[in-house]
Amino acid sequence: MARQTEYNARHLSVLEGLEAVRKRPGMYIGSTDSRGLMHCLWEIIDNSVDEALAGYGQSISITLYADGSVEVEDNGRGIPVDIEPRTGLSGVEVVFTKLHAGGKFGGGSYAASGGLHGVGASVVNALSSRLDVQVFRGGKTYQMSFRRGEPGRFADTGSNPKPNATFSPFEDSSSLDVVGKAKRGYTGTRVRYWADEQIFTPDAKFNYQELENRARQTAYLVPGLRIAIRDERRVPGTPGEHGPVEEVFHYDGGISEFVDHLANLNPVTDIWRLQGSDTFTERVPVLGENGHTEMKDLERVCEVDVALRWDVGYDTTMRSFVNIIATPKGGTHQSGFEQALLKVFRKAVDSNARKLKVGNDKIDKDDVMAGLTAVLTVRLSEPQFEGQTKEVLGTPAAKQIVNKVVSDELGKLLNSSKRQDKQQTTQLLEKIVAEMKSRISARTHKENQRRKNALETSTMPAKLADCRTNDAQNSELFIVEGDSALGTAKLARSSDFQALLPIRGKILNVQKASVGDMLNNAECAALIQVVGGGAGRSFDLDATRYGKVILMTDADVDGAHIRTLLLTLFFRYMRPMVEAGRVYAAVPPLHRIEVMTPGSGENEIIYTYTEAELTAVLQKLDAEGRKYKDDIQRYKGLGEMDADQLSETTMDPRYRTLRRVNIAEADQAEQIFELLMGSDVAPRKQFIISGAEELGREQIDA
Template identity: 50%
Template sequence: MRLRSLRRVRAGPTADGAGKHIAETGEYDQLTAEPDTLYGADDLTHLEGLDAVRKRPGMYIGSTDSRGVGHLVNEILDNSTDEGVAGHATSVEVILHADGSVQVDDNGRGIPTDVHARSGISGVELVLTRLHAGGKFGGSGYKTSGGLHGVGASAVNALSRRFDVTVRRGGKVHTMSFRHGVPGIFDGDGPDAPFTPGPGLQVVGAVKRGQRTGTSIRYWHDPRYFETGATLDHDAVRAKLRHTAFLVPGVGYTLRDRTTEEPTEERFHYPNGLTDMVEFLAPAGDRPVSGTLLVTGEGTYRENAADANGVMQSNVQRRAEVEIAFRWGTGYERTVECFTNTIRNAHGGTHRKGFERALARTLADAVRNTRGLLKAKEDAPTLDDVLEGMTAVVHVRVPEPQFTSQTKDELSTAGITKVVQSLVEQHVKSWLDDRKTRTEARTVLQKIVDASRVRLTQKQQKDAARRKTALEGAAMPAKLVDCRASGIDRSELFIVEGDSALGTGRLARSAEFQALLPIRGKILNVQKASLQQVLDNAECAAIVQVLGAGSGRTFDLSALRYGRVLIMADADVDGAHIRTLLITLFARYMRPLIEAGRLYAAMPPLHKITTKGRNPETIYTYTQVEMETTVRKLEKAGKQIVTPIPRFKGLGEMDADELWETTMNPATRAVRRITLDDVDAAERILELLMGEKVEPRRNWLIDSADRVDRAAIDA
């Protein structure tokens, strides 16, 4: 029915005779429905064969941008991987040709070349031209499969200007070509060669001696079916091959890139499987808190499924294989990658749900039952606390899995949740109870409790995470001497040692852009402490609050209240220790500040050399050697020096002019930028000098004793 007639009518009395009007204007528009005899069965469209793919490509490959172009490679590659998973292939190669084509070769069994009884065409043509055709629908071809829908290869064929397949099977080499899914013969190389629709599979020769069976597919996708500028992301192809090599340790993957002037070749083979993958995915510099836990096993579940004749059966028992590897690190980032039958599930699914449920339940119970971890009335950790710093890979092999879409981004097979949950709970409980891993487990539980406590204090941090105006300054520490500048382009914060240095610094500074925050002596050694202990420490908490950018995983560099942070401590041993403690605090809990090059150490002088005469000259030196060398040069030049040469014992002994000129004036001062050029080396040094283990530090001090100049010690 189509709405055809539009008539203007005048309002009349209502059915109850009350004389009410339908509209205040007295008129309304009425659309009347009348049959449209022009709309009949001939207006209906039935898309046959691969026409549906070409009409709506996004339904079959996810999108028509660059991701869709990359999905074409994945569909062909997944078929070769299925051969490796089934134990019939040991090598898969992907070749990126200079003409834009992609080739995937494997040494599996080869696509069946005999004639299919029901369709009357070869197995090759059936697989590559018919939707939902293949050996992955419950037959004997594959136990589990990634390309279970039987759509992938035929969809790639439908969207390709040219699609060539070579099959080595039964001692013969078979070839076949297609254009947009239509079989035929190309008279020449490349997709622009003349094409004649014609015969199907052809035998072109015999398999060479020593050559294995296998399948080779090369295709040229048709840009007309994709958005303008859509291209193949080579890095995405490389990542796909690497991930698959981790998941199928028995197969070696090779990527040959011939699109550059100098062709490159990369091989991916990881015999340790998921254990290697966890190490690869772990963030750089993230030191492990635990070893890599590997969970393997099988489980059964039940679901409704169709039998070989297509008749739906209820309560069919399925068997799933589970392989999971995970570990905790010292960082805050979490990485959980999920796969089903080697296919990456970007949005996770039921297997991830089972994994996370098991961890949350088991570890929360362990925290509650372990003496000394939780304080009275403290809440148990949540899933976010458990996953903090975790790197995990969850891989399940499932017959006929269900996904939310053809792109398989999310597993939806309901029974997998309980299978994964049961296996993970059993393994984690054994790990917690095992004497060999009990210490390691205790360390992980403590990390989880610390994460929980930090989460509960985040709201307090956020309240002080933004710069306050003068009226709102009550939230800042009372000892902060703030500056007037409202932006971070010029503003800088000096963290000074003690109230005496604060007094001199207050007189010396430029109040327009320089702020001062005094600390009392040596702060907490955060390398040995938890974040909760850091936040409980008054000096550390004041620094975090004044900077206003948070700490740890909540640190937001864009919220920093000052453009530069300068540590200004005395030029003695105690001052060096204070600088080390502060640098450790920033490296551990505010590392982006260092990575951005915004942390500095001020360099106050040690000596003040003054010459006599009509035009006296003042020179500041920073070391004993520099002072002695300067004195010799001045005496050699015939200048007299005021003696004794004063030596500054601390910042508080300098007057305001001296402190401004030598240490605080941006035009004349010298500062050292704190950097993290070598993260691993910095982590090792921090752990050696400031960590919990005393023995390595004692050994280092003994071994380095000969490097100390005893005459230079300020005793």
């Protein structure tokens, strides 16, 4: 291939207007898969939300059509339809065809909004094979259509528009058509568009669950706003797979209700609301009457609103927003919030150091954030985002203002003289100190922990029967129910790679207990020490001493309960073990059938694991005319087996069956654990009552 040496000005390309968007869509929407498709939809929805945020309009409806298009309608003021003087185009055409054009520059039309760069609607238009916009103003309905960003008219004007209909672009000048009347006094905007298949990948689809979550989130952030979603696609796996479905989100409680929705564990505190505002000066370019921009110092107002609650456990749920736009990667406002939390709680812990028995140790951010559910919102004019996707806030002043508001308001709560506030503050400080001690203990354990040889096992619990291998990945830890089963298991195991740890009775239900209670419980502490990875957010999967942890409990109701308690401990404090697929449940048999072999041969032994399997095996033996001993052994516990039986059925990798524990749906697992193991009895009682009719007396192993 010949190398090109000439390079001059004629080799440079200049992309004009929306052509740049179509050439490099990823720069504006992040990607061209489902994520980018959803981002386009957010741009249109956020424009409607900005109207509601400014106090105009209280309703937004979103419709997903079967033909792949989507429609967003609001009852805001409606896009301006008069002529913009500098371009000579209608306001509608300016908004949908000109990059960096809109009503959100200079703070005149919107005090606080999510759309700031003026490229949202025009980018969506450029990446759509067809876009129709209708504006309701002054008793009239105005309409304009676009194909891949070019204004014109489609031939189909009926109720069933198609993106591939005949299109006639405007030649000399464009026009905004009046297509009907609007209800008296009604204003608003309706946008329907078809994403361009030339731009987006074939598998790009609108995600209903994501849309539902975003609509719910927005309804929480803008109290009184009604958002309706209608899905007519009949997509399998969605609520509308059997027919059109509509959901409505409307909340008046604001972000306090949002925190209550996000936090579903046992509360340590009530939902605390921290609110305040401050001003700052920002030097920004302002468009003058002569059409030129000049730098001016403007005074901005930054409003801060935080709702938070601490729960038992260590998971942190943090949601931050700027003018209702989510900032999943944080930014200056979230940094200020976290700094304020650490500063306030360090001061509070130092003031109560003797009572809390802190010593010289210092809490850090992770200790304070453990178990926290918080929603942080700030509102300010023209915030600085990093990129069009608006995932990170960059306005420097927001950090100091959020820090000050949170420090002042949270300090008042922690120093409140009210009895309820004092009680919750004490519980919260004890929880934070317990988290600190757990973190320090885990760090010390990690630093000192080495694979124990025969001379070093004294540092482990005395009841641990460890294995000899130094290969952690190929070793197994059996957690055995009771000392009686331990004796048999010792004879049945392969001591080269199988370790045993007996659990006496039913361990602590850590879903209801605090971190301190869990660490003080002998069985829980021994199990965490033996596994070797620590506990909570500091858990280190690479530091664990065993490749598999196998829960070996009796095949009865009590065994199932003990297994559930153990799984609760792993799920709550050693979750990476479960997520990595390294936690298993052993499957011991329920019955032993001895089939008689004619002659002097050894009788055949068949094990069954359920009553249904036993019935099927016996019927098969009867049909084949084979005889078996009538005294079929029914195992009530692991201790009833001898070592050979336990080995060949439950422990020997060549013959055993293991059930791997996984949490593919973490949120659903969280809800189930809270329902079955949490401190709130009423939902659990209702769950038992509602399912009682499906359970017969003969199914209960009493």
